[in-house]
Amino acid sequence: MKQIELLAPAKNLETGMAAINYGADAVYIGAPKFGARAAVGNTLEDIGKLIKYAHRYWAKVFITMNTILYDNELKEAEKLIHDLYKLGADALIVQDMGILEMDLPPIELHASTQTHNFDLERIQFLEKVGFKRIILARELSLEQIKEIRANTSVDLEYFVNGALCVCLSGQCYFSHATTGRSANRGECSQACRMKYDLQDENGNVLAKDKHLLSLKDLNLSNEISDIVDTGICSLKIEGRLKDISYIKNITSYYRKELDSVFEKKREFTKASSGTIDPKFDPDLDRTFNRGYTSYFFTGRIPEIANFHTPKSLGKEIGKIVSIRKDHFIIDTKYDIHNGDGLCFFNKNKLLKGILVNGVKGKQIFPNEMSMLVEGATLYRNNDHEFAKTLKRDNSIRRISVDFYLEFTNDTLTLFATDEDGISASVQLQQDFELARNRDMAISNLQKQLVKSGGSIYSISNIEDNFTDVPFVQAKQLNELRRNVLDRLTEIRIEAFQKTENQDLISHPQYPTKNLTYMGNVVNCKAEEFYHKCGVEKIEKGFELQSNYTGKTIMTTKHCLRHEFGMCKKEVNTDAKPNTPLYLVDNKNRYKLEFHCQRCEMKIVLE
Structure with a gap:
C-alpha cells in the first residue's frame, strides 16, 4: 500500500504535539532562525522534544529554513543544519540554493514552495539536483499536477488548506519594496491584504478602497480523493502562525477526510501510527477563515478574492429578520450563545462586528445596535462554545x-x-x-x-x-x-527508519543561461551553485538592490481584468489585453501588466 501523509503546521512545541495528537503524519516547524515566518522561530530544545514525541508515532518532523541567506549568515546556517540533523530532524525545507553548496549532513532536502515550483522544467531540474521532495505551487490545477507526476519520480507535496499568497511564492517583492521587510526573509508586511483603488490609464476609478489582492483561504477538502489519485504523497495544511485550537480543528478534520478516502481506496494508507479520538466534531467553518476557494485546482473560477475584507468571516449562520429597540430577530438553524462574535456587511459593504450579550430564543441582544442592517447575512467569526470545547479537549493519540x-x-x-x-x-x-x-x-x-x-x-x-x-x-x-x-x-x-538523502548534490544544466533578480541569489554560495549549473549571468537578488523603479514586485495568477469582467478571452471587449490598469494607495501608484498567454498579472513599481 502507498502511504499518504497529512502534513500540519506547528508554531511551537505545544501546537506541534497537538498536530500529532489530532492526526498529522508529519509536522513542519520553524528553526531558531531562517524560517519563512520570522516571528515563530523555535529553540533547538523544543524542536528536539517534538521530534522525540513524533517519532513514537512514526510521525515525522520537517524543519523550515526556507529564507534566502546573506553571506554573513552562511556559517551560522550550516552549523544549525548539523545541529538539527543530530536532533533527528527528518527533513529540511529550503529555498536558498546556497545551502546546497554547504558541507551538509545526509539530511533529506525538500524544495520549499518558495522556490516557485510551477513549471515542469523547473521541477525536473530540482529533481535532478537531488531534492527528495518538491512542494508544488498552490496555483497548479489538477491537470497540471497530473502532467508533473507523469514526468517526474520525485515526491510531491501539495497545499490543501489555509491562507493563500496571491503572488507566486518566492516571487513577491512588494513588501520589501514598500517597507523594507522582505517576504523572502520571513518578514512579509502583507501588502496584499491592504486597500487599493483600481484605476484605468485615464485615471478613472473602477473600484475604490477595496482589498483587491486579498484572496480567500484555500479549501480542497472536497478534492482529497482526486489529489490522492494524482500521486501526491503529502497533503499540506498552511498555518504556522495559527493557534492550537485552529490546529486541533483543521488537522482532525483532514484526518477524518483522508481516512474516509482510505476506506474506499484500499491501496492507500496513513503514514504514521495511532488513532485519534477528539471529543468534538471538526468543522472548517468554525475557526479562522476568510471564506473559502478551491483556487485554480479545477481551473480558473470567479471570486477567488474577497474585496471587502481580509478578516475572518467564520461560518454563515443566518439573516437578520427584524431590528427592535434593544435586540434583533435572527433566522437561523444554529444555537447562538452569550459571548459569540457575529459579523455582517453593512450597506457600504464594510464588515462590522458585534458581541452577543444575551439570547432569548431567536432574539439576540448585542453590545451594539446602531450598525445593524435588516436582511443582512450573519457570520459567526467567534464561536464561543466551540472555542471552549477545543480548549478543553486534550485528546492523546493512541x-x-x-x-x-x-x-x-x-x-x-x-x-x-x-x-x-x-x-x-x-x-x-x-x-x-x-x-x-x-x-x-x-x-x-x-x-x-x-x-x-x-x-x-x-x-x-x-x-x-x-x-x-x-x-x-x-x-x-x-x-x-x-x-x-x-x-x-x-x-x-x-x-523508526529515517531515509537519508543522497550525500552529494548534483549540478544539472539550468534551463536558461541568465538569471534575473527573481532567482533570489543574495549570497556567494548560491552564485556558485548556479554557475556550476551553467548559468552565465546572475543579477543580484532584489534585496541587494537599491533602485526598484520599473521592477516587477509581484506576479500573480489572480487577474483583476478577469475579476472585473474585462478578460479578452472570455468577453467581447474593446479593451486591448495589454492596456494597463493601476493600483493606487495613499503613497504609490502601481502599474498592472497583463500577460494573457500565461494568464498572469504583474504589478510594477513606477
Missing part, C-alpha cells in the same frame, strides 16, 4: 496494543505487540501464591492491565496461557504494564 501473559516456573511474562507488529516483553520473578478463584483472578489481572493511563497506547486485547493463575498485587501489575510500554516505546523509536 496506538493499539495487544497484551499476552505467560506464567511458567514462578516467572510472569508480559508481552506487548502494537498495531505495527513491534513487540516488547518484561518479566516478574518471585514465589507467587496461586489464586484460589481462577476466573476472578484472571478478570482482576485484565482489569488492571487494561488501564493504559496517560500513555500513548490503548490496550485492545489481553490473552493468557494460564493453567495456574498467580496472585499479583495491583502495584506490581501497574509497574509491569508501565515497564513493558516504556520498553515498547524505546523499540518503536529504534525501529
